[in-house]
Amino acid sequence: MSAVADTIAAISTPIGEGGIGIVRLSGDRSFQVAKKIFKPRSKRDIDKFENRKLYLGNIVDPETHEVIDEVLIVFFKAPHTYTREDMVEINCHGGLMAQKKILDLTLRDEVRIADPGEFTKRAFLNGRIDLSQAEAVIDVIRAKTERALVMANRQLAGGLSDRVQDIRKNLLSIIVHIEANIDFPEEDIPEADLSHIKQEIEDTRVVLDRLIQNSGAGKIMRDGISTLILGNTNVGKSSLLNALLKEERAIVTDIPGTTRDVIEEYVDIKGIPIKIIDTAGIRRTKDKVESIGIRRAMDYLDEAQMILFTVDASRNMTDDDLYLIDKVKDKFTIVVLNKVDLPLKFEQKTIEELLPGKKIVKVSALKEEGIDELKQAIYDAVEQEIGFLDEHAIIAGERQRQVMQKAKESLDLAIESMANQMPVEVVELDIRQAWEKLGEITGDTVSDNIITAIFENFCIGK
Ligand SMILES: Nc1nc2c(ncn2[C@@H]2O[C@H](COP(=O)(O)OP(=O)(O)OP(=O)(O)O)[C@@H](O)[C@H]2O)c(=O)[nH]1
Protein backbone atom coordinates (compact mmCIF):
# COMPACT_ATOMS: atom_id res chain seq x y z
CA MET A 1 0.00 0.00 0.00
CA SER A 2 1.33 3.42 -0.92
CA ALA A 3 2.01 6.03 1.76
CA VAL A 4 0.47 8.68 -0.47
CA ALA A 5 -3.11 8.63 -1.63
CA ASP A 6 -3.45 10.55 -4.86
CA THR A 7 -2.32 9.83 -8.40
CA ILE A 8 0.09 12.13 -10.22
CA ALA A 9 1.07 12.71 -13.85
CA ALA A 10 3.79 14.68 -15.62
CA ILE A 11 5.78 15.01 -18.81
CA SER A 12 9.09 13.38 -17.90
CA THR A 13 11.16 14.28 -20.95
CA PRO A 14 12.59 17.79 -21.54
CA ILE A 15 10.34 20.39 -23.09
CA GLY A 16 11.08 20.89 -26.78
CA GLU A 17 11.25 18.76 -29.89
CA GLY A 18 12.66 15.25 -29.67
CA GLY A 19 12.33 11.73 -31.01
CA ILE A 20 10.04 10.61 -28.21
CA GLY A 21 8.40 12.18 -25.21
CA ILE A 22 7.25 10.36 -22.10
CA VAL A 23 4.19 11.10 -20.02
CA ARG A 24 4.27 9.29 -16.69
CA LEU A 25 1.61 8.45 -14.15
CA SER A 26 1.98 7.10 -10.65
CA GLY A 27 -0.65 6.07 -8.11
CA ASP A 28 -3.69 3.89 -7.62
CA ARG A 29 -5.72 5.42 -10.42
CA SER A 30 -3.07 5.44 -13.12
CA PHE A 31 -4.10 2.17 -14.84
CA GLN A 32 -7.72 3.15 -14.93
CA VAL A 33 -7.06 6.61 -16.35
CA ALA A 34 -4.60 5.35 -18.95
CA LYS A 35 -6.97 2.64 -20.15
CA LYS A 36 -9.65 5.25 -20.71
CA ILE A 37 -7.56 7.13 -23.26
CA PHE A 38 -5.53 4.32 -24.85
CA LYS A 39 -6.87 2.27 -27.76
CA PRO A 40 -4.59 -0.68 -28.57
CA ARG A 41 -3.87 -1.43 -32.23
CA SER A 42 -4.59 -5.12 -31.80
CA LYS A 43 -8.10 -6.04 -30.62
CA ARG A 44 -6.80 -8.99 -28.61
CA ASP A 45 -4.89 -6.65 -26.33
CA ILE A 46 -7.98 -4.89 -25.08
CA ASP A 47 -8.29 -5.13 -21.31
CA LYS A 48 -5.53 -7.65 -20.78
CA PHE A 49 -2.53 -5.49 -20.44
CA GLU A 50 0.29 -7.49 -18.93
CA ASN A 51 2.78 -6.10 -16.48
CA ARG A 52 5.84 -4.40 -18.06
CA LYS A 53 4.91 -5.10 -21.67
CA LEU A 54 4.92 -2.55 -24.46
CA TYR A 55 1.64 -2.05 -26.29
CA LEU A 56 1.19 -0.14 -29.53
CA GLY A 57 -1.89 1.98 -30.07
CA ASN A 58 -3.40 5.45 -30.09
CA ILE A 59 -4.21 7.98 -27.45
CA VAL A 60 -7.78 9.00 -28.17
CA ASP A 61 -9.73 11.83 -26.58
CA PRO A 62 -12.68 9.98 -24.99
CA GLU A 63 -15.02 12.92 -25.56
CA THR A 64 -14.26 13.93 -29.15
CA HIS A 65 -12.92 10.48 -30.23
CA GLU A 66 -10.09 12.35 -31.90
CA VAL A 67 -6.74 10.56 -32.22
CA ILE A 68 -4.08 12.58 -30.40
CA ASP A 69 -0.96 10.51 -31.10
CA GLU A 70 0.31 7.03 -31.85
CA VAL A 71 2.09 5.76 -28.77
CA LEU A 72 3.70 2.85 -26.97
CA ILE A 73 2.39 2.30 -23.50
CA VAL A 74 3.66 0.26 -20.53
CA PHE A 75 1.86 -0.68 -17.33
CA PHE A 76 4.06 -1.25 -14.28
CA LYS A 77 2.35 -3.06 -11.43
CA ALA A 78 3.26 -2.04 -7.87
CA PRO A 79 5.39 -2.63 -5.89
CA HIS A 80 8.31 -3.24 -8.27
CA THR A 81 8.30 0.24 -9.79
CA TYR A 82 10.24 3.49 -9.46
CA THR A 83 7.75 4.87 -6.93
CA ARG A 84 6.52 1.51 -5.61
CA GLU A 85 3.08 2.49 -6.85
CA ASP A 86 1.23 1.46 -9.99
CA MET A 87 2.80 3.38 -12.84
CA VAL A 88 2.12 3.97 -16.51
CA GLU A 89 4.53 5.32 -19.09
CA ILE A 90 3.21 6.65 -22.36
CA ASN A 91 5.88 6.97 -25.03
CA CYS A 92 4.54 9.45 -27.53
CA HIS A 93 6.05 11.61 -30.25
CA GLY A 94 8.44 14.17 -28.86
CA GLY A 95 6.57 17.31 -29.79
CA LEU A 96 5.26 19.78 -27.28
CA MET A 97 1.61 19.61 -28.35
CA ALA A 98 1.30 15.82 -28.31
CA GLN A 99 2.80 15.57 -24.85
CA LYS A 100 0.77 18.45 -23.47
CA LYS A 101 -2.48 17.13 -24.83
CA ILE A 102 -1.84 13.61 -23.50
CA LEU A 103 -0.95 15.05 -20.10
CA ASP A 104 -4.19 17.05 -20.16
CA LEU A 105 -6.19 13.91 -20.90
CA THR A 106 -4.64 12.12 -17.94
CA LEU A 107 -5.54 14.95 -15.55
CA ARG A 108 -9.01 13.73 -14.77
CA ASP A 109 -10.67 11.47 -12.21
CA GLU A 110 -8.65 13.10 -9.45
CA VAL A 111 -5.31 12.73 -11.13
CA ARG A 112 -3.22 15.85 -10.60
CA ILE A 113 -0.05 17.22 -12.08
CA ALA A 114 3.11 16.15 -10.24
CA ASP A 115 5.28 18.56 -8.26
CA PRO A 116 8.97 18.76 -9.15
CA GLY A 117 10.71 15.57 -8.03
CA GLU A 118 7.50 14.05 -6.79
CA PHE A 119 8.03 10.64 -8.39
CA THR A 120 11.38 10.36 -6.60
CA LYS A 121 9.86 11.77 -3.42
CA ARG A 122 7.34 8.94 -3.52
CA ALA A 123 10.14 6.43 -3.99
CA PHE A 124 11.54 7.84 -0.74
CA LEU A 125 8.23 8.09 1.14
CA ASN A 126 7.32 4.55 0.11
CA GLY A 127 10.66 3.29 1.39
CA ARG A 128 12.30 2.19 -1.85
CA ILE A 129 15.27 4.52 -1.40
CA ASP A 130 16.47 6.68 1.47
CA LEU A 131 16.94 10.41 1.38
CA SER A 132 20.60 10.47 0.43
CA GLN A 133 19.84 8.14 -2.47
CA ALA A 134 17.01 10.38 -3.60
CA GLU A 135 19.39 13.33 -3.53
CA ALA A 136 21.85 11.35 -5.64
CA VAL A 137 19.24 11.08 -8.39
CA ILE A 138 19.58 14.79 -9.07
CA ASP A 139 23.37 14.48 -9.11
CA VAL A 140 23.13 11.74 -11.72
CA ILE A 141 20.94 13.96 -13.87
CA ARG A 142 23.25 16.96 -13.50
CA ALA A 143 26.60 15.17 -13.71
CA LYS A 144 28.96 17.16 -15.92
CA THR A 145 31.72 14.61 -16.34
CA GLU A 146 31.88 10.84 -16.45
CA ARG A 147 33.68 10.79 -13.14
CA ALA A 148 31.00 12.91 -11.49
CA LEU A 149 28.47 10.44 -12.84
CA VAL A 150 30.31 7.46 -11.36
CA MET A 151 30.37 9.17 -7.98
CA ALA A 152 26.71 10.09 -8.09
CA ASN A 153 25.83 6.52 -9.00
CA ARG A 154 27.81 5.24 -6.06
CA GLN A 155 25.71 7.39 -3.76
CA LEU A 156 22.54 6.34 -5.55
CA ALA A 157 23.47 2.75 -4.84
CA GLY A 158 23.54 3.62 -1.15
CA GLY A 159 27.25 4.26 -0.59
CA LEU A 160 26.82 7.26 1.68
CA SER A 161 23.82 5.80 3.47
CA ASP A 162 25.80 2.66 4.34
CA ARG A 163 28.66 4.70 5.82
CA VAL A 164 26.33 6.90 7.81
CA GLN A 165 24.35 3.92 9.08
CA ASP A 166 27.61 2.32 10.24
CA ILE A 167 28.50 5.47 12.15
CA ARG A 168 25.04 5.61 13.71
CA LYS A 169 25.38 1.98 14.75
CA ASN A 170 28.67 2.80 16.47
CA LEU A 171 27.09 5.71 18.28
CA LEU A 172 24.25 3.53 19.42
CA SER A 173 26.63 0.96 20.81
CA ILE A 174 28.44 3.71 22.72
CA ILE A 175 25.10 4.79 24.17
CA VAL A 176 24.36 1.21 25.20
CA HIS A 177 27.78 1.00 26.75
CA ILE A 178 27.22 4.16 28.79
CA GLU A 179 23.74 3.10 29.85
CA ALA A 180 25.05 -0.23 31.07
CA ASN A 181 27.28 1.67 33.46
CA ILE A 182 24.67 4.16 34.57
CA ASP A 183 22.55 1.27 35.83
CA PHE A 184 24.80 1.08 38.87
CA PRO A 185 24.67 4.67 40.09
CA GLU A 186 26.17 3.93 43.48
CA GLU A 187 29.40 2.78 41.89
CA ASP A 188 31.89 4.91 40.00
CA ILE A 189 32.39 3.86 36.41
CA PRO A 190 35.67 1.97 36.19
CA GLU A 191 38.50 3.91 34.59
CA ALA A 192 39.00 1.20 31.96
CA ASP A 193 35.42 1.55 30.79
CA LEU A 194 35.69 5.32 30.59
CA SER A 195 38.78 5.23 28.45
CA HIS A 196 37.19 2.59 26.25
CA ILE A 197 34.15 4.80 25.70
CA LYS A 198 36.39 7.76 24.96
CA GLN A 199 38.31 5.73 22.41
CA GLU A 200 35.12 4.66 20.69
CA ILE A 201 33.93 8.25 20.40
CA GLU A 202 37.25 9.35 18.98
CA ASP A 203 37.34 6.55 16.43
CA THR A 204 33.86 7.40 15.24
CA ARG A 205 34.81 11.02 14.95
CA VAL A 206 37.74 10.14 12.68
CA VAL A 207 35.47 8.21 10.33
CA LEU A 208 32.98 11.06 10.24
CA ASP A 209 35.71 13.57 9.65
CA ARG A 210 36.94 11.68 6.60
CA LEU A 211 33.47 11.81 5.07
CA ILE A 212 33.33 15.56 5.73
CA GLN A 213 36.75 16.04 4.11
CA ASN A 214 35.67 14.20 0.99
CA SER A 215 32.58 16.33 0.59
CA GLY A 216 34.79 19.27 -0.46
CA ALA A 217 35.72 17.24 -3.49
CA GLY A 218 32.07 16.38 -3.89
CA LYS A 219 31.09 19.97 -4.31
CA ILE A 220 33.72 20.37 -6.97
CA MET A 221 32.58 17.27 -8.82
CA ARG A 222 29.03 18.57 -8.76
CA ASP A 223 29.37 22.26 -9.50
CA GLY A 224 32.83 22.40 -11.07
CA ILE A 225 35.56 24.85 -10.22
CA SER A 226 34.81 28.35 -11.40
CA THR A 227 37.89 29.49 -13.25
CA LEU A 228 38.23 33.05 -14.45
CA ILE A 229 40.35 33.95 -17.47
CA LEU A 230 41.60 37.39 -16.52
CA GLY A 231 43.90 39.71 -18.42
CA ASN A 232 44.28 42.86 -20.47
CA THR A 233 42.44 43.36 -23.71
CA ASN A 234 43.69 41.48 -26.72
CA VAL A 235 46.00 39.12 -24.81
CA GLY A 236 44.09 36.13 -26.21
CA LYS A 237 41.63 35.26 -23.43
CA SER A 238 38.81 34.29 -25.77
CA SER A 239 41.26 32.39 -27.96
CA LEU A 240 42.34 30.51 -24.83
CA LEU A 241 38.74 29.62 -23.98
CA ASN A 242 38.23 28.33 -27.51
CA ALA A 243 41.44 26.31 -27.38
CA LEU A 244 40.44 24.73 -24.06
CA LEU A 245 36.99 23.90 -25.41
CA LYS A 246 38.31 22.87 -28.83
CA GLU A 247 35.56 24.93 -30.45
CA GLU A 248 34.94 28.48 -31.63
CA ARG A 249 32.76 29.49 -28.75
CA ALA A 250 33.86 33.10 -28.13
CA ILE A 251 34.35 35.79 -30.73
CA VAL A 252 38.03 36.49 -31.39
CA THR A 253 39.27 39.58 -33.23
CA ASP A 254 42.41 41.68 -33.24
CA ILE A 255 40.36 44.63 -31.95
CA PRO A 256 41.00 45.24 -28.25
CA GLY A 257 37.76 45.21 -26.28
CA THR A 258 36.06 42.46 -28.30
CA THR A 259 34.55 40.54 -25.41
CA ARG A 260 32.03 42.49 -23.40
CA ASP A 261 29.71 39.91 -21.92
CA VAL A 262 30.67 37.04 -19.69
CA ILE A 263 30.90 33.61 -21.32
CA GLU A 264 30.81 30.46 -19.19
CA GLU A 265 31.52 26.96 -20.45
CA TYR A 266 32.44 23.64 -18.85
CA VAL A 267 35.62 21.82 -19.77
CA ASP A 268 36.18 18.26 -18.57
CA ILE A 269 39.75 18.01 -17.33
CA LYS A 270 40.44 14.40 -16.39
CA GLY A 271 36.96 14.07 -14.96
CA ILE A 272 36.87 17.35 -13.06
CA PRO A 273 34.34 19.82 -14.40
CA ILE A 274 36.08 23.16 -14.82
CA LYS A 275 33.77 26.08 -15.42
CA ILE A 276 35.75 28.49 -17.56
CA ILE A 277 34.65 32.11 -17.50
CA ASP A 278 35.83 34.44 -20.28
CA THR A 279 35.40 38.11 -19.60
CA ALA A 280 36.13 41.54 -21.00
CA GLY A 281 39.80 42.47 -21.04
CA ILE A 282 40.77 44.87 -18.28
CA ARG A 283 42.00 48.32 -19.34
CA ARG A 284 41.13 51.93 -18.80
CA THR A 285 38.46 52.86 -21.29
CA LYS A 286 35.85 55.52 -21.97
CA ASP A 287 33.57 53.06 -23.77
CA LYS A 288 30.42 52.67 -21.70
CA VAL A 289 29.53 49.10 -22.70
CA GLU A 290 33.09 47.93 -22.31
CA SER A 291 33.35 49.46 -18.83
CA ILE A 292 30.29 47.51 -17.70
CA GLY A 293 31.97 44.33 -18.98
CA ILE A 294 35.15 45.24 -17.13
CA ARG A 295 33.29 45.87 -13.90
CA ARG A 296 31.66 42.45 -14.25
CA ALA A 297 35.01 40.81 -14.82
CA MET A 298 36.33 42.39 -11.63
CA ASP A 299 33.25 41.15 -9.73
CA TYR A 300 34.05 37.64 -10.90
CA LEU A 301 37.55 38.05 -9.54
CA ASP A 302 36.16 37.81 -6.01
CA GLU A 303 33.93 34.84 -6.71
CA ALA A 304 36.17 32.68 -8.88
CA GLN A 305 37.93 29.77 -7.25
CA MET A 306 40.83 29.85 -9.68
CA ILE A 307 42.32 32.53 -11.95
CA LEU A 308 44.01 31.94 -15.28
CA PHE A 309 45.91 35.21 -15.41
CA THR A 310 46.70 35.66 -19.08
CA VAL A 311 49.52 37.84 -20.38
CA ASP A 312 50.55 38.58 -23.95
CA ALA A 313 54.25 37.66 -24.02
CA SER A 314 54.76 39.23 -27.42
CA ARG A 315 54.41 42.78 -26.22
CA ASN A 316 55.85 44.79 -23.37
CA MET A 317 54.14 44.69 -20.06
CA THR A 318 51.75 47.57 -19.47
CA ASP A 319 50.48 49.41 -16.41
CA ASP A 320 47.23 47.50 -16.88
CA ASP A 321 49.15 44.22 -16.53
CA LEU A 322 50.80 45.47 -13.36
CA TYR A 323 47.45 46.56 -11.97
CA LEU A 324 46.10 43.03 -12.45
CA ILE A 325 49.21 41.38 -11.07
CA ASP A 326 48.50 43.20 -7.85
CA LYS A 327 44.91 41.90 -7.90
CA VAL A 328 45.76 38.23 -8.49
CA LYS A 329 48.85 37.86 -6.38
CA ASP A 330 46.96 36.64 -3.31
CA LYS A 331 44.61 34.40 -5.28
CA PHE A 332 44.70 30.84 -6.46
CA THR A 333 46.30 31.75 -9.79
CA ILE A 334 47.98 30.09 -12.74
CA VAL A 335 49.86 32.47 -15.05
CA VAL A 336 49.31 31.83 -18.75
CA LEU A 337 51.98 33.35 -20.96
CA ASN A 338 50.22 33.49 -24.31
CA LYS A 339 51.38 34.08 -27.88
CA VAL A 340 54.70 32.32 -27.39
CA ASP A 341 54.67 31.53 -31.11
CA LEU A 342 55.72 35.18 -31.61
CA PRO A 343 59.08 36.74 -30.61
CA LEU A 344 58.95 37.28 -26.85
CA LYS A 345 59.14 40.78 -25.42
CA PHE A 346 59.95 39.75 -21.87
CA GLU A 347 61.41 36.85 -20.00
CA GLN A 348 59.51 34.36 -17.88
CA LYS A 349 61.78 35.57 -15.08
CA THR A 350 60.04 38.95 -15.05
CA ILE A 351 56.72 37.31 -14.22
CA GLU A 352 58.32 34.95 -11.73
CA GLU A 353 59.62 37.93 -9.82
CA LEU A 354 56.32 39.77 -9.92
CA LEU A 355 54.26 36.73 -8.96
CA PRO A 356 56.55 34.55 -6.89
CA GLY A 357 55.48 30.95 -6.40
CA LYS A 358 52.78 30.95 -9.08
CA LYS A 359 52.77 28.24 -11.70
CA ILE A 360 53.55 29.64 -15.16
CA VAL A 361 52.51 27.89 -18.36
CA LYS A 362 53.56 28.99 -21.85
CA VAL A 363 50.96 28.56 -24.54
CA SER A 364 49.95 29.63 -27.98
CA ALA A 365 46.18 29.74 -27.96
CA LEU A 366 46.25 30.47 -31.68
CA LYS A 367 48.37 27.43 -32.58
CA GLU A 368 46.84 25.36 -29.75
CA GLU A 369 50.26 24.65 -28.29
CA GLY A 370 50.82 24.14 -24.57
CA ILE A 371 47.12 23.57 -23.96
CA ASP A 372 47.61 20.03 -22.61
CA GLU A 373 50.29 21.36 -20.26
CA LEU A 374 47.87 24.02 -19.09
CA LYS A 375 45.18 21.42 -18.47
CA GLN A 376 47.65 19.34 -16.48
CA ALA A 377 48.61 22.42 -14.44
CA ILE A 378 44.95 23.11 -13.69
CA TYR A 379 44.40 19.50 -12.64
CA ASP A 380 47.50 19.49 -10.42
CA ALA A 381 46.46 22.76 -8.81
CA VAL A 382 42.98 21.44 -8.03
CA GLU A 383 44.38 18.19 -6.70
CA GLN A 384 46.77 20.08 -4.46
CA GLU A 385 44.04 22.34 -3.21
CA ILE A 386 41.52 19.67 -2.25
CA GLY A 387 43.72 16.65 -1.65
CA PHE A 388 42.20 14.63 -4.44
CA LEU A 389 40.52 12.21 -4.83
CA ASP A 390 40.17 8.65 -3.97
CA GLU A 391 38.40 7.00 -6.89
CA HIS A 392 36.29 5.12 -4.41
CA ALA A 393 35.55 8.03 -2.13
CA ILE A 394 31.99 8.48 -1.08
CA ILE A 395 31.15 12.12 -1.39
CA ALA A 396 28.36 13.95 0.27
CA GLY A 397 26.39 16.97 -0.86
CA GLU A 398 26.33 20.34 0.84
CA ARG A 399 23.27 19.60 2.97
CA GLN A 400 24.76 16.31 4.02
CA ARG A 401 28.09 17.94 4.79
CA GLN A 402 26.40 20.43 7.09
CA VAL A 403 24.57 17.67 8.90
CA MET A 404 27.79 15.72 9.40
CA GLN A 405 29.57 18.85 10.58
CA LYS A 406 26.90 19.39 13.25
CA ALA A 407 27.15 15.76 14.32
CA LYS A 408 30.90 16.11 14.57
CA GLU A 409 30.54 19.16 16.79
CA SER A 410 28.39 17.11 19.15
CA LEU A 411 31.11 14.46 19.27
CA ASP A 412 33.69 17.18 19.99
CA LEU A 413 31.55 18.28 22.91
CA ALA A 414 31.30 14.72 24.15
CA ILE A 415 35.06 14.32 24.03
CA GLU A 416 35.51 17.61 25.83
CA SER A 417 33.02 16.63 28.54
CA MET A 418 34.90 13.40 29.11
CA ALA A 419 38.17 15.27 29.40
CA ASN A 420 36.58 17.55 32.00
CA GLN A 421 35.25 14.55 33.89
CA MET A 422 31.66 15.58 33.46
CA PRO A 423 29.00 13.00 34.37
CA VAL A 424 28.54 10.37 31.66
CA GLU A 425 24.88 11.35 31.31
CA VAL A 426 26.07 14.62 29.77
CA VAL A 427 28.31 12.75 27.38
CA GLU A 428 25.47 10.47 26.44
CA LEU A 429 23.30 13.44 25.56
CA ASP A 430 25.84 14.70 23.04
CA ILE A 431 26.21 11.27 21.49
CA ARG A 432 22.46 10.99 21.16
CA GLN A 433 22.39 14.35 19.47
CA ALA A 434 25.00 13.25 16.93
CA TRP A 435 23.08 10.03 16.32
CA GLU A 436 19.85 11.88 15.75
CA LYS A 437 21.43 14.52 13.53
CA LEU A 438 22.98 11.88 11.26
CA GLY A 439 19.54 10.39 10.74
CA GLU A 440 18.77 13.47 8.67
CA ILE A 441 21.08 12.15 5.96
CA THR A 442 19.20 8.94 5.40
CA GLY A 443 15.88 10.60 6.20
CA ASP A 444 15.20 8.62 9.37
CA THR A 445 14.92 11.71 11.55
CA VAL A 446 14.33 14.46 9.04
CA SER A 447 11.60 17.09 9.19
CA ASP A 448 8.98 17.64 6.48
CA ASN A 449 10.40 21.09 5.71
CA ILE A 450 13.76 19.66 4.80
CA ILE A 451 12.18 16.99 2.63
CA THR A 452 10.13 19.59 0.80
CA ALA A 453 13.17 21.78 0.25
CA ILE A 454 15.18 18.90 -1.18
CA PHE A 455 12.63 17.83 -3.76
CA GLU A 456 11.84 21.39 -4.82
CA ASN A 457 15.23 21.39 -6.57
CA PHE A 458 14.27 18.53 -8.85
CA CYS A 459 12.94 18.82 -12.35
CA ILE A 460 9.30 18.18 -13.17
CA GLY A 461 8.59 14.60 -14.08
CA LYS A 462 11.46 13.03 -12.09
N1 LIG B 1 50.15 34.98 -32.69
C1 LIG B 1 49.19 34.74 -31.80
N2 LIG B 1 48.08 35.47 -31.82
C2 LIG B 1 47.12 35.21 -30.90
C3 LIG B 1 47.27 34.16 -29.94
N3 LIG B 1 46.16 34.14 -29.18
C4 LIG B 1 45.34 35.11 -29.63
N4 LIG B 1 45.92 35.76 -30.67
C5 LIG B 1 45.35 36.87 -31.43
O1 LIG B 1 45.20 37.99 -30.57
C6 LIG B 1 44.04 38.73 -30.94
C7 LIG B 1 43.12 38.87 -29.73
O2 LIG B 1 42.61 37.61 -29.36
P1 LIG B 1 41.35 37.44 -28.44
O3 LIG B 1 41.25 36.01 -28.10
O4 LIG B 1 40.17 38.10 -29.03
O5 LIG B 1 41.82 38.28 -27.17
P2 LIG B 1 40.99 38.71 -25.87
O6 LIG B 1 41.96 38.73 -24.75
O7 LIG B 1 39.81 37.85 -25.72
O8 LIG B 1 40.58 40.18 -26.25
P3 LIG B 1 39.39 41.07 -25.63
O9 LIG B 1 38.16 40.25 -25.60
O10 LIG B 1 39.32 42.18 -26.60
O11 LIG B 1 39.86 41.50 -24.29
C8 LIG B 1 43.39 37.96 -32.07
O12 LIG B 1 43.81 38.55 -33.28
C9 LIG B 1 43.97 36.57 -31.94
O13 LIG B 1 44.02 35.86 -33.15
C10 LIG B 1 48.47 33.41 -29.98
O14 LIG B 1 48.70 32.47 -29.19
N5 LIG B 1 49.40 33.73 -30.92
Ligand SMILES: [Mg+2]
Ligand atom coordinates in the same frame (compact mmCIF):
# COMPACT_ATOMS: atom_id res chain seq x y z
MG1 LIG C 1 37.84 38.28 -25.63
